[in-house]
Amino acid sequence: MSVFKKLSFRETRDRLLSVIGTIGTENVELSELCGRVIAGNITAAMMIPHYDRSPFDGYALRSEDVAGASEDNPVTLKIIYEIKAGDTAGRPVKNGEAVKILTGAPVPDGADCVQKYEDTVFDEDSVTLSAPLKFNQNVVRAGEDVKSGMLLAENGTVADAAVMGMLASQGIGVVPVFRRPRVAVISTGSELVEVGEQLTGSRIYNTNRYMLEAELRRCGCIPFYAGLAGDDPGVIAKLVSESLDTHDAVVITGGVSAGDYDFVPEAMEMTGVEILCQGVKMKPGMASVYGFRNGKPCFGLSGNPASAMTSFYAVCRPVLRKYAGERNWLPEMIKVNMTGDFGKSAGCERLLRGRMSIENGVICMRPSSEQGNAVISSMAGANLMVIIPAGHGPVHAGEIFDGFMI
Ligand SMILES: Nc1nc2c(c(=O)[nH]1)N[C@H]1C(S)=C(S)[C@@H](COP(=O)(O)OP(=O)(O)OC[C@H]3O[C@@H](n4cnc5c(N)ncnc54)[C@H](O)[C@@H]3O)O[C@H]1N2
């Protein structure tokens, strides 16, 4: 009999979040940065662009020279040289002069505007304009994109293409990131058979291992399968202990409930894991146990695959995200309109899984009736969890609940 008062999944999650620290850091090459969590704030050392730049192929000139230009009064300027992207400007442009300029080239001193070549009449030596230009017209000013000192990537940001582009434009080739948590996955239960082995009697294949490994990868962790531990508390404890020694976190499935062979909480305690929560007021995922050893989280999830995955999304994933250095570890909550019924009521919160659809601009979900704690088929394609409050009766189409993407 557990001495722990069952908490809601939010309370459980928040209790673990209040304890979890942040993993160490390492440096990666910029080309390896996508999806990694940036460690520390990275600011711009230089402006982008770092010089006034022409956005067109055309002519750079002084706007005062063409202030009175018109069809009846065209102004002709002498071309003094040509400048293309990557070149250094020659001498400053004086009155009556222009520089032939190509897209991306620096606007030479003296010139303060650019005219596209198709809006001019030109030959090798001169260019004629029949309309005025404003000061700074068609000039991309230095710092228009990025100012010096600007925050390019905040601590805890998951790097995407834009972050990588901004760092590349600053010439930053090596980037500090948080290490990816190395997470050991342990399956318990003497009924389990590994995929590839012969199934006999009522034994079943180990499915949780693969589902957890997939979701661990999706949230930035590196999964390591530590093996099957049967139902012997000593064997489970040994594997948990070795895994905690050599990894950053451990996820165990099975053996957390009230049965004669449910030894995981006991095994966790035997290894020195301090248990913080046992049992959660949610369905599925009620059977679960959470603790820490030396700052490393140890998650004991149900053997039932859908229960284990629900606990993973609701409790473990935010904790692992914070551990992995992410700035936003909680899922964003959204309002979800139910487009179908779900017949069961629940004494505690129930998390229904399903696929999001957008109907007339509204986020919707049609719950599958197969929401059992061992039903994996209704998880296929599911990208949303909807939270039905404790005490709510059967769900009817048209009701709106909080939900989060998984
Ligand atoms: N007397 C009670 N019995 C049960 C309770 C309860 O409160 N009192 N809770 C039920 C609920 S709810 C759940 S969920 C399960 C949780 O059980 P355990 O976490 O102890 O898990 P097991 O008994 O080991 O396994 C449950 C189920 O899942 C299958 N399993 C286990 N591991 C895997 C795996 N790696 N891949 C696929 N399937 C797996 C296992 O064979 C069992 O069928 O307890 C209820 N009972």
Ligand code: MOO
């Ligand atoms: O409580 Mo079990 O852990 O609901 O499916």
